Amino acid sequence: MRLLRVVHGTRACGACSTRDVYCASMDRLGNIEAFVQTAETGSFNASAKRLGLTPSAVSRRVAQLERELGVALFHRTTRALSLSEDGRLFFGRCRSVLRELEDAAEAVQRSRARPAGRLRVDAPVVVGQLVLAPALPKLLARYPELDVELVLSNELTNLAAEGIDVVIRLGDLDDSSLLKRRLGIARMVCCAAPSYLERHGTPRTLKELERHDGVVFVRNGRPLPWRLRDEDGVRDVEVRARVRTDQGVLLRDLLVAGAGVGWLFDFIVDADLRAGRLVEVLADHAVAGRPIHALYLAHRNIPPKTRAFLDFAASLFERRDGSGNRR
Numbered sequence: 005m006r007l008l009r010v011v012h013g014t015r016a017c018g019a020c021s022t023r024d025v026y027c028a029s030m031d032r033l034g035n036i037e038a039f040v041q042t043a044e045t046g047s048f049n050a051s052a053k054r055l056g057l058t059p060s061a062v063s064r065r066v067a068q069l070e071r072e073l074g075v076a077l078f079h080r081t082t083r084a085l086s087l088s089e090d091g092r093l094f095f096g097r098c099r100s101v102l103r104e105l106e107d108a109a110e111a112v113q114r115s116r117a118r119p120a121g122r123l124r125v126d127a128p129v130v131v132g133q134l135v136l137a138p139a140l141p142k143l144l145a146r147y148p149e150l151d152v153e154l155v156l157s158n159e160l161t162n163l164a165a166e167g168i169d170v171v172i173r174l175g176d177l178d179d180s181s182l183l184k185r186r187l188g189i190a191r192m193v194c195c196a197a198p199s200y201l202e203r204h205g206t207p208r209t210l211k212e213l214e215r216h217d218g219v220v221f222v223r224n225g226r227p228l229p230w231r232l233r234d235e236d237g238v239r240d241v242e243v244r245a246r247v248r249t250d251q252g253v254l255l256r257d258l259l260v261a262g263a264g265v266g267w268l269f270d271f272i273v274d275a276d277l278r279a280g281r282l283v284e285v286l287a288d289h290a291v292a293g294r295p296i297h298a299l300y301l302a303h304r305n306i307p308p309k310t311r312a313f314l315d316f317a318a319s320l321f322e323r324r325d326g327s328g329n330r331r
Contacts, residue, residue, distance in 0.1 A: 034065060035066070036101075039065070039069055039077060040102060041054050041062075042066055042078070043078075046086075073094070075094075077095075110305060117308040119311075119312040119313075121151065122152075122153060123151065123313055124153045124166075124167055124168045125155065126155045126168045127156060128156070128172065128252075129156040129251065129253075130252030130253060131174070131271075132154055132156040133252075136172075136317070137154065140154070142316075143312070146312075150309055158223070169310050170317075171299040172317065174269070176295065184300075185297065185298045185300075186295055187297060187320075188295075188320075189293035189294070190294050191269070192230075192269060193267070193270045193290070194213070194230075194265060194284065194285050194289070195259060195265070195268075195273055195283060195285060196264065196265040197262040197281065197282055197283070199262040204217070207286060210286070213241060213285075216244070216264060218246060218247075218266070219258045219263050219264045221249065221267075222249065229242070232290065233289050238291050243265070246264050252272050253272070256273055259276075269294075298314055298318075300314070
């Protein structure tokens with residue numbers, strides 16, 4: 005692991021005297037990095053390749069550090085190099101210190117970096133239409149050098165192959181090599197238009213719900229089961245699917261038009277519920293909300309454009325508490 009870039013050589017600065025505190029500190033830091041790299045790789049040759057030095061130069065640096073400490077950090081034989089007991093203790097502390105120094109340097113660099121270039125974002129269709137698109141002008145105004153390409157898809161995406169920087173997904177995630185950031189919680193809501201409820205009545209139990217007209221979301225040609233809770237626990241409820249669609253916005257429009265009862269994410273119908281165009285039913289039977297995550301490729305340093313978008317996306321969902329209500 006590359007911890008910190010230090011100028012290596014016979015001395016950190018040839019013009020400095022041996023009494024110069026700064027140069028002595030930099031010299032010691034270079035010696036410590038040489039030691040850490042050697043401990044990690046297990047050889048002077050391998051650590052020399054990482055540091056861009058010769059094996060003999062790395063060996064001299066480690067030897068100089070040992071003289072300063074007055075201990076042997078390695079057990080040396082003609083065939084092997086291993087840490088001594090003192091070396092193991094010193095290695096653990098030094099590695100932590102170097103990581104903190106690198107984190108501090110990266111934090112300063114990030115604070116000076118401006119998000120720029122093209123950012124490709126893949127998101128579910130309904131999230132892109134109702135959450136991201138209305139808010140994107142604010143992000144673009146904040147970062148004039150940033151361009152965004154928004155790809156809407158409900159299918160899993162290979163980030164590396166498709167050149168995607170960030171993917172947003174709803175629900176629980178399988179184990180993945182991708183990094184993830186939890187953005188918020190989305191609650192599933194049963195609702196219908198007042199006009200529909202006036203004609204057909206308001207369902208009070210899951211048994212009554214099964215007799216109502218359902219407006220159902222389909223995925224891969226199959227209706228998505230409605231997961232609700234009754235006195236026996238959480239179960240899938242089968243409703244009479246009078247209308248099926250694979251588009252969340254269309255499902256909402258059908259509900260507002262009075263086509264039946266639907267079960268969908270709260271952020272799709274928030275405005276309609278507040279305006280009275282839709283009415284929530286069976287709220288006592290709702291289950292826990294589903295997490296919303298952003299996924300991105302593992303980088304040693306997250307690009308400023310990716311970090312800026314992650315913060316932006318989190319701000320769009322953080323106003324929701326665990327029940328899906330706005331704070």
